[in-house]
Amino acid sequence: MKKCLLIPFVGFVLLLNSCVVSKKVVYVRDMEPDTTYRAMSAPPLRIQKSDRLSIVVSAKTPELAIPFNQGVGAYQVNDQGDISAGSSAATEIQGYLVDDSGEIEFPILGAFKVEGMTLEEIKNLIKSQLVKEKLINNPVIKVELLNLKINMMGEINKIGVLTVPDARITLLEAISWAGGLTVNASPGKITVIREENGVRKMVINDIRSRDIFNSPTYYLQQNDIVYIEPLDAQPTPKVQTNWRYITTGLGLVATVFTIINVFK
Secondary structure (H helix, E strand, O other), rough: HHHHHHHHHHHHHHHHHHHHOOOOOOOOOOOOOOOOOOOOOOOOOOOOOOEEEEEEEEEEHHHHHHHHHHOHHHHEEOOOEEEEEEEOOHHHHOEEEOOOOEEEEEEOOEEEEEOOHHHHHHHHHHHHHHOOOOOOOOOOEEEEEEOOOEEEEEOOOEEEEEEOOOOEHHHHHHHHHOEOOEEEEEEEHHHHEEEEEEEEEEEEEEOHHHHHOOOOOOOOOOEEEEEEEOOOOOOOOOHOOOOOHHHHHHHHEEEEEEEHHHHH
């Protein structure tokens, strides 16, 4: 009779233990090995209000470029022997702030409307204006976005703001940079909230599917918000720890009962 009661008790303990064992997330699990898939090219970043740009003008005659750079920079000589003048490091980090009108104030040339433009378009705009005004015959323009930031929220191990140094990051890279998903994360509900042209939109992604590579939010943009939803009825780490203590204790009790019944 005692043995009959013991078997359901042991089964109950195993069931409790299985409830608190976390399942590992398999990314893009529907991709087949040795199979090629078309890769989506990264869309160019579009400049938004409050973005900060680094713009450096260089020329073969360094004195011509200095007035168009923020501050007085040092002379540099490249491998071809060309001399260039760039802005100082502190000033370059400060950059040009895109104001509420979507404009920047550029030395001598004045205000430029840059909101909605790509970095390449801004570079070509400044270059054409310098040539048109006969200020520099063949300028070299370098334009970079200084403040590409992604807000990571929800069931992620490192909640906070990611600062991206090279102005390009994918959703999977952002998750990795933020320490990966927690055990309470829902891999099928990775939400990206994006603001474009004064309108906010929300896209829900499933990182378990290869469709993630075709998502419009696979390549993140500045000021994107990434929110990872929790699983339904999933215990928190503290609750999981408590349950493990409980199941461990019940397991020890079951072991003692088993030994008693064996030697009785």
